[in-house]
Amino acid sequence: MNMASKIVKSPVARSVGGLLAEARAARGYSLDDVAETTGLTVAEVTALENDTDFDASRIRRTAAALGVLDKI
Template identity: 50%
Template sequence: MSISIQNVDASNVSQLSQIDVGNAVRTARESYGYSLDDLAVTCGLTNREISDVEIGADTDPSKIRRIAAALQIAPSEFLSI
């Protein structure tokens, strides 16, 4: 079974967190020159929510999709960075 942001459910969240999506999110954000504040304004999440995603404490697919949309990249990019 392949894992993508679209097919994540409660049964495979632990698999997703093992892929280190948080580090990929941080890397993408920094490569675009966004601060946490910049990304928060752009995607409508709070700094804390983004920080939780980046440290791997939150792997909510809807938040990851919002971050990807704000960075104008496909959510799957976080699985391959």
């Protein structure tokens, strides 16, 4: 057995954007649905899901709308 096979991998943490995208898909919501619910634009929601927007207020608002605020 080589040394690499003895290394235990830790679970990879999802990105905040990945968590938001997964939650949206799991609920069957479109980007338009989330944008309308949160008051954000589709471009802003997309940027959050792609981890290119790190605005805490937008993240919290979107996470709350998707029911995953406790996971971020």
